[in-house]
Amino acid sequence: MSATILIVEDEARLGDILEQYLRREGFHTERAATGPRALELWRAARPALLLLDLMLPGLDGLEVARRVRAESEVPIIMLTARDEEVDRLVGLGIGADDYVVKPYSPREVVARVRAVLRRSQPVPSAPATLHVGALTLDTAAFEARCGDEVLDLTVAELRLLAALAQAGGAVKSRSELLFALGALERGTDERTVDAHVKNLRRKLGACGEGLETVRGVGYRLRA
Known part of the structure; x- marks a missing residue:
């Protein structure tokens, strides 16, 4: 069964592109364009990973991440047009697993999704x-x-x-x-x-x- 990725992005064009690339790579996707809807879908779909835009209507991405992280260790990759160091540190500080600044390559985002999912899975001990x-x-x-x-x-x-x-x-x-x-x-x-x-x-x-x-x-x- 393919992993479900929740795309939380209020820019429809960017959401469409991410969804297209992720589905092409075999992932199932869910979409949300607002912070409150993202929380609803997260609780309903229990995705394997959240692609979470920072600037969202209703609740911003940082607040969504805080609420999700208070209940779950589900991997979170933040997506944002803001690249200030403080924003990156705040995103990582609340428990985001990665941080991608727009404009980004959709292929890079997919690669990071795979990397974060691999890292979140338990792995056998490596040989000495x-x-x-x-x-x-x-x-x-x-x-x-x-x-x-x-x-x-x-x-x-x-x-x-x-x-x-x-x-x-x-x-x-x-x-x-x-x-x-x-x-x-x-x-x-x-x-x-x-x-x-x-x-x-x-x-x-x-x-x-x-x-x-x-x-x-x-x-x-x-x-």
């Missing part, structure tokens, strides 16, 4: 030792090797590398990687991830050839 090509990562010892060479990585770089290695070649969004760094709740800028990846590529040498950028989404590590 991970292998990606010639790269070996021992998460118990917090040590990475390229062949026989021990790599001089920071704690943040090791955490980032572990998150990518555990993904098995799947793309990890910048917000997911921030979460792995333990920085998302503190409002650290996503460009921090880019800086860590740049350093990782330099330090990994030949073992970093599989560390790929996926434009507009994030990164992946392939053998």
Whole structure:
């Protein structure tokens, strides 16, 4: 059974586009254009995730998120035309799982929906030792090797590398990687991830050839 996504967006054109892309990817959708209607549909449909616009009639998105979060841990991705840092921090501070600023690519939103849903599902414990090509990562010892060479990585770089290695070649969004760094709740800028990846590529040498950028989404590590 496909997951239900509740789209809360008062701009009909944007809502139509999001609905089209999500349904094309196999999701079921529900639509609301006001804050009160969003709460009604959330309680009735019990969606797997909310795509929640910040500026809504009736109740704004932040208040909707507060009321939902008071009763449930359902994932929430905020959508807004306001990109001020304080707005982002407030959105994340009340329990939003991600934050996308307009204008956005619908494909990016779908990718973030998938990423947040993956992150919200319980996963089995990862093995202590991970292998990606010639790269070996021992998460118990917090040590990475390229062949026989021990790599001089920071704690943040090791955490980032572990998150990518555990993904098995799947793309990890910048917000997911921030979460792995333990920085998302503190409002650290996503460009921090880019800086860590740049350093990782330099330090990994030949073992970093599989560390790929996926434009507009994030990164992946392939053998």
